[in-house]
Amino acid sequence: MIKKNFSLSEIKKYLKDKGLTIIKNTKKKNTFTSNKDLGSIPRTILSSAIIISFFSIMPFIISFKDERSIFSKEFENNSKDNFKKILDGKNIDRVTKVDEELNIKDLFEDVFEFDELPSDVVRLNASTIEQLFKDTNYNLNDVREKKLVKPVSLSLLPKEMKMIENTKKRKELFIQIILPLVIDENNKIRIDRNKLFRILNKRINSRGEKRWLQEKFKIYGVKNSDLATLKVRMDEIPTSLAIAQAAKETGWGTSRFALEGNALFGQWTWTGEGIKPAGADNNSKHKVMKFKILQASIKAYHRNLNTHSSYREFRRVRAELRQDEKELDSMLLSEHLDKYAETGKDYVRILQTIIRQNKLTDFDDAKLLPSSTDLESLI
Numbered sequence: 001m002i003k004k005n006f007s008l009s010e011i012k013k014y015l016k017d018k019g020l021t022i023i024k025n026t027k028k029k030n031t032f033t034s035n036k037d038l039g040s041i042p043r044t045i046l047s048s049a050i051i052i053s054f055f056s057i058m059p060f061i062i063s064f065k066d067e068r069s070i071f072s073k074e075f076e077n078n079s080k081d082n083f084k085k086i087l088d089g090k091n092i093d094r095v096t097k098v099d100e101e102l103n104i105k106d107l108f109e110d111v112f113e114f115d116e117l118p119s120d121v122v123r124l125n126a127s128t129i130e131q132l133f134k135d136t137n138y139n140l141n142d143v144r145e146k147k148l149v150k151p152v153s154l155s156l157l158p159k160e161m162k163m164i165e166n167t168k169k170r171k172e173l174f175i176q177i178i179l180p181l182v183i184d185e186n187n188k189i190r191i192d193r194n195k196l197f198r199i200l201n202k203r204i205n206s207r208g209e210k211r212w213l214q215e216k217f218k219i220y221g222v223k224n225s226d227l228a229t230l231k232v233r234m235d236e237i238p239t240s241l242a243i244a245q246a247a248k249e250t251g252w253g254t255s256r257f258a259l260e261g262n263a264l265f266g267q268w269t270w271t272g273e274g275i276k277p278a279g280a281d282n283n284s285k286h287k288v289m290k291f292k293i294l295q296a297s298i299k300a301y302h303r304n305l306n307t308h309s310s311y312r313e314f315r316r317v318r319a320e321l322r323q324d325e326k327e328l329d330s331m332l333l334s335e336h337l338d339k340y341a342e343t344g345k346d347y348v349r350i351l352q353t354i355i356r357q358n359k360l361t362d363f364d365d366a367k368l369l370p371s372s373t374d375l376e377s378l379i
Contacts, residue, residue: 106218107303114296121293126160126173133176140172144362149180151371155293156262161253171358174253178246178264178294179239183368185298186236192216193234200227221307232319233306238330240360242301244351245340247358261290265301310339330355330364 124132133139138150154177164170196216199209217225220233249266250258257263267289291297305311314336321328334351341347355361 107221107307108300109219111291111296111300111303114292114299121155123156124154124158126158126164129154129158129177130173138176140175143179143366144359147366149183149363149366149368151184151369152176152180153184153295153371154181155295157253157258157294159259161259167252170254171247171252174247174250175243175358175360175363177253178243178298179363179366180368181295181298182237182239182242183363183366185295185302186239187368189234189236189302193236196227196230196234219303232315235306235315235318235322236328237302237305238328238333238361239363239366240355241330241334241351242298243360243363244330244334244354244358245301245337247354248347248350257288257290261288262292262294262297263288263290264294264297265304267297267300267304305337311337327364330361 132152133150136150136152138152143149157174157177161170161174164173195212199205199213202209213225213230216222216230216234220230222229222233246264247253249255250264253259255263257266289297289300291300305314314333317336318328318333321332331352334348334355337351338344338348343350
């Protein structure tokens with residue numbers, strides 16, 4: 001019979017008979033953990049700290065991400081939907097409400113900045129201007145052929161405009177003066193418009209871009225950060241149309257409003273400084289807006305067509321042309337400026353006659369050559 005249980009003394013005796021010796025472990029075992037386990041304590045503490053910190057800052061990360069993603073692809077898509085509704089005439093009520101809330105001070109804030117310019121603006125006489133154009137090889141025949149305009153920026157019309165008896169000569173001088181200024185204003189709008197679309201195509205926008213948008217919302221009279229409305233309003237006016245209206249409103253630069261107040265487009269004001277029309281009755285409170293320089297008048301004209309409720313249809317048709325990737329057609333767009341003057345459709349016909357007879361559409365695709373200042377900024 002085999003014995004299954006052995007005592008400790010029997011095991012020791014058996015091992016001793018075999019020549020083996022048992023050595024007692026005199027080292028005291030740690031009652032808590034081994035040395036290997038000691039290394040896991042710092043790792044556990046570090047891991048816990050990381051987890052706690054992660055969940056603590058997560059709300060701030062989410063908030064920051066939401067703020068940076070205000071103008072995300074989803075927002076852009078919504079603006080496209082609203083843009084289409086405007087083109088289809090489905091958002092008229094919303095647009096009308098926006099138009100009714102326009103703040104004139106905000107709309108023309110950058111126009112009023114011209115008033116802060118030094119008052120020592122030099123008015124050149126007609127002969128000096130003509131010589132300047134000759135010295136710089138600036139003539140309209142070359143512009144029509146090469147589509148390049150010299151960057152000659154004049155602040156005032158010459159007083160002698162009325163005394164130029166040759167109608168063709170007077171018209172050419174007027175166009176030469178106004179043309180660079182109109183193209184320059186369109187260039188500024190084009191740059192802003194390109195920046196707007198770059199912002200819309202980005203998922204995350206910087207604080208500077210957001211501040212820029214808020215400023216544009218203000219000067220274009222756009223409420224509730226409505227990007228669709230801003231896209232419709234922030235756009236150019238065909239050069240031929242602007243020149244035709246300036247010619248009509250000033251008699252090719254001979255009117256009192258143009259010579260005394262640099263008013264090229266006969267815009268009225270009820271609150272600001274202006275020139276009272278000679279034929280206005282004593283009870284009439286409106287005046288023709290006056291400006292410090294010609295460029296301010298052109299900027300105000302662009303802002304007027306791009307924001308006033310009377311020209312909503314003009315902007316809608318222009319937006320449709322953009323949507324269809326077509327050139328801006330001054331003859332087509334002029335059809336929707338019947339509210340610009342009391343004569344309505346007759347006013348439109350006069351504009352179209354001026355455009356045709358003077359071949360003003362030749363200037364619609366003309367480009368402004370960079371000035372020496374522009375070139376210096378590129379070096």
